[in-house]
Amino acid sequence: MILRGSDITKPIRETADVCIIGSGCGGGPVAKILAEAGKRVIVVEAGSHVTPEEFVLTEESAFSNLYQQRAGQATEDQAVLVLQGKAVGGSTVINWTTSLRTPDFVLDAWQKRFGVQGISPKEIEPYFERVEKYLNIHAEPDERHNNLNRVILDGAKKLGYRAHANGRNVKDCNALGACGVGCPIGAKQTVDLTYIADAIKSGTTVFANCHADTIKASGKTKRVTGSVIDPVSHKAKFDFSIEAPVVVVAASAIHSPVLLLKSGVANSSGEVGKHLTFHLTTAVLGVFDRPMYPWKGIPQSAMCDEFLNKSGDGGGFWIESVPATAALAGLSMSGFGKRHRAMIRSYPNVAASIVLVKEIDSEGRVIVNSYGRPSISYKQGWKDLQYLKQGLKEAAKIHIAAGANEVYTLHTKETRLTSVEEIDKKLSAASYGTNEIAFYSAHPLGTCRMGEDPRASVVNSHGETHDVKGLFVIDGSITCTSLGVNPQVTLLALAEKHGEWLAENWKSVA
Amino acid sequence: MLFGSGMLVPTGQAWIPTSAGLIPQSAFARELSDEVRRQLKFFSPDEYLILQSAAERIVGPASAGAPSAAEIDVALRADAFLAGADPEIQEQFHLLLTVFNHPVFTFLFDFRFSAFVNMNDDEKDSYIEDWMTSPIAFRRTAFVGLKRLCMSMYYTDARSWPAIGYDGVFAQ
Numbered sequence: 001m002i003l004r005g006s007d008i009t010k011p012i013r014e015t016a017d018v019c020i021i022g023s024g025c026g027g028g029p030v031a032k033i034l035a036e037a038g039k040r041v042i043v044v045e046a047g048s049h050v051t052p053e054e055f056v057l058t059e060e061s062a063f064s065n066l067y068q069q070r071a072g073q074a075t076e077d078q079a080v081l082v083l084q085g086k087a088v089g090g091s092t093v094i095n096w097t098t099s100l101r102t103p104d105f106v107l108d109a110w111q112k113r114f115g116v117q118g119i120s121p122k123e124i125e126p127y128f129e130r131v132e133k134y135l136n137i138h139a140e141p142d143e144r145h146n147n148l149n150r151v152i153l154d155g156a157k158k159l160g161y162r163a164h165a166n167g168r169n170v171k172d173c174n175a176l177g178a179c180g181v182g183c184p185i186g187a188k189q190t191v192d193l194t195y196i197a198d199a200i201k202s203g204t205t206v207f208a209n210c211h212a213d214t215i216k217a218s219g220k221t222k223r224v225t226g227s228v229i230d231p232v233s234h235k236a237k238f239d240f241s242i243e244a245p246v247v248v249v250a251a252s253a254i255h256s257p258v259l260l261l262k263s264g265v266a267n268s269s270g271e272v273g274k275h276l277t278f279h280l281t282t283a284v285l286g287v288f289d290r291p292m293y294p295w296k297g298i299p300q301s302a303m304c305d306e307f308l309n310k311s312g313d314g315g316g317f318w319i320e321s322v323p324a325t326a327a328l329a330g331l332s333m334s335g336f337g338k339r340h341r342a343m344i345r346s347y348p349n350v351a352a353s354i355v356l357v358k359e360i361d362s363e364g365r366v367i368v369n370s371y372g373r374p375s376i377s378y379k380q381g382w383k384d385l386q387y388l389k390q391g392l393k394e395a396a397k398i399h400i401a402a403g404a405n406e407v408y409t410l411h412t413k414e415t416r417l418t419s420v421e422e423i424d425k426k427l428s429a430a431s432y433g434t435n436e437i438a439f440y441s442a443h444p445l446g447t448c449r450m451g452e453d454p455r456a457s458v459v460n461s462h463g464e465t466h467d468v469k470g471l472f473v474i475d476g477s478i479t480c481t482s483l484g485v486n487p488q489v490t491l492l493a494l495a496e497k498h499g500e501w502l503a504e505n506w507k508s509v510a
Numbered sequence: 511m512l513f514g515s516g517m518l519v520p521t522g523q524a525w526i527p528t529s530a531g532l533i534p535q536s537a538f539a540r541e542l543s544d545e546v547r548r549q550l551k552f553f554s555p556d557e558y559l560i561l562q563s564a565a566e567r568i569v570g571p572a573s574a575g576a577p578s579a580a581e582i583d584v585a586l587r588a589d590a591f592l593a594g595a596d597p598e599i600q601e602q603f604h605l606l607l608t609v610f611n612h613p614v615f616t617f618l619f620d621f622r623f624s625a626f627v628n629m630n631d632d633e634k635d636s637y638i639e640d641w642m643t644s645p646i647a648f649r650r651t652a653f654v655g656l657k658r659l660c661m662s663m664y665y666t667d668a669r670s671w672p673a674i675g676y677d678g679v680f681a682q
């Protein structure tokens with residue numbers, strides 16, 4: 001059963017076997033596995049429950065109702081806009097369906113550097129297979145790529161770079177292009193429509209619009225308290241308190257550390273909130289002499305992975321397309337005023353590609369601000385900056401090779417590129433300081449690192465905190481390093497694995 | 511929408527006077543209609559006019575079928591948006607608009623002797639350009655905050671779409 005904030009008429013006082021905070025890639029699979037193992041599961045989710053028929057397919061409505069901070073979450077210095085979902089189903093409700101396994105070299109590093117057990121490529125393979133089957137993950141046939149994905153495939157091919165179709169978690173997708181504002185036909189296999197729906201069939205209760213504030217974990221029983229939020233006024237209307245021997249924090253890499261820090265638990269290492277990675281993202285906009293309609297069709301169905309870990313140092317970048325809806329395009333294009341107006345007139349002929357850097361020497365941190373909310377900071381390293389520059393150059397070259405007449409970056413000062421020579425020269429000379437170029441992240445990770453050394457990590461190889469028995473963190477915060485690929489399949493597979501371990505070892509944990 | 515907290519200085523550092531306190535309501539705000547005043551939930555009348563004036567230049571003047579920021583009610587939409595925003599964002603925006611407009615700061619940063627709202631269009635554009643390209647990081651940050659607010663309020667409104675050839679997410 002799902003209870004929405006509007007359905008809740010009095011303060012909540014409940015007990016359960018397990019309370020899961022957050023219903024995205026981490027919370028969903030754990031809820032399903034434990035409910036199917038016969039446990040009484042309660043999920044509290046700060047966001048609303050919105051069904052496919054209820055989606056209002058505009059950026060305005062989606063930003064207000066389905067995104068963290070109404071799509072305004074950013075680093076303290078505004079340099080990186082950090083996009084995350086806030087709904088039953090978490091960020092999967094508004095994500096772009098790209099479904100990729102964790103690269104082997106990343107899993108190897110987690111084992112070698114952090115001592116994480118049970119995640120060798122061979123050991124985690126069955127979990128990937130399970131996720132892929134359950135969510136119907138498959139690559140699109142060639143004729144289904146939209147113009148933006150075609151630019152990547154065609155441009156990369158001309159330059160001799162590796163590029164191909166990626167898996168997507170969809171069933172009967174009509175290529176409506178609405179993934180980022182909620183799939184109106186339920187084709188996208190989001191966590192709410194799959195894992196959470198199955199968890200509910202096995203007796204799980206989901207309280208939507210319930211924001212957890214603290215976890216008290218002194219004895220065997222833990223108590224999660226917070227507020228029921230009125231979905232219209234956004235004001236707290238009641239409090240809630242849920243007691244359970246097992247609590248799973250699955251509120252995402254930005255919000256899970258906030259909960260732990262506010263509660264003063266699981267941080268004897270001092271590591272909570274540290275090691276944030278962004279998969280730092282910027283974009284190029286190619287202007288073509290034919291319509292590209294950058295908001296139409298399947299948003300992400302192909303990518304160029306030629307440059308990931310190419311030199312073997314674990315870094316590099318990745319190029320994908322991005323659905324450029326009007327507001328995203330308006331605020332991403334350089335400058336302001338008359339020049340901006342002139343540029344945005346070419347919008348239908350623009351193709352957008354994003355460059356995502358797999359960090360090796362950049363890191364961020366989440367702390368709690370004076371209002372009890374996340375304050376996010378991020379420092380870019382020199383090596384990653386070199387990869388970012390190279391990534392922009394390669395993406396621009398791909399656009400030129402695919403037929404773009406001119407290519408723009410997201411530098412605050414307009415940067416127009418029309419030839420390969422110009423690309424190399426101008427992008428080497430450009431500035432990349434704070435707010436001199438627009439950065440985004442839709443893949444914040446890290447902040448409650450997994451590992452076997454309690455001095456250097458927050459949770460062990462099963463997601464259980466080193467400090468508190470029965471308190472788990474299972475979501476995007478437990479990754480050990482930047483992934484280099486879009487994270488949902490990694491996080492779902494880890495959640496399947498940790499959920500299974502928890503069900504099998506229930507007696508020793510609860 | 512599409513901007514966040516931490517715009518200028520860390521919350522709580524009161525080295526810049528806030529609009530609510532030290533700066534009196536100016537002559538330009540007295541011109542504001544009662545109807546608009548009644549609708550304001552977040553901005554003071556002064557702040558509303560500062561944002562309207564900045565939005566006009568940031569979005570760009572009306573041209574070839576593209577409506578102006580005023581025609582789209584960017585400032586009113588921003589007011590409604592900010593009224594529901596997190597308190598740290600609200601605090602920073604009050605501060606930002608004060609600093610951006612006030613003659614003390616236009617002089618301090620740019621040796622201009624006029625409040626932003628009293629500059630002519632060319633002066634406003636070059637003043638905004640100075641914020642955008644400033645060597646001082648917090649001025650660039652403030653520009654980004656203002657631009658995100660204005661552009662997202664303008665381009666999420668369907669009235670701005672025909673001029674850029676956009677037909678909405680679900681047009682097929």
Ligand SMILES: Cc1cc2nc3c(=O)[nH]c(=O)nc-3n(C[C@H](O)[C@H](O)[C@H](O)COP(=O)(O)OP(=O)(O)OC[C@H]3O[C@@H](n4cnc5c(N)ncnc54)[C@H](O)[C@@H]3O)c2cc1C
Nearest residue numbers: 022024025026046090091095096097098212476486487488
């Ligand atoms: C626009 C966008 C596009 C993306 N596209 C892709 C893609 O194509 N492929 C891919 O692999 N990944 C993509 N991602 C990323 C992917 O969706 C996330 O990495 C993944 O969903 C993270 O899982 P999670 O469980 O850590 O957090 P989430 O899925 O974000 O779930 C966390 C949930 O916890 C809730 N919560 C937070 N705080 C509290 C609290 N205090 N109390 C109660 N509940 C709380 C939140 O509301 C949220 O619903 C995209 C993300 C975005 C934003």
Ligand code: SF4
Nearest residue numbers: 173176177178179183
């Ligand atoms: S492309 Fe359209 S139909 Fe397909 S999953 Fe996305 S929103 Fe749904």
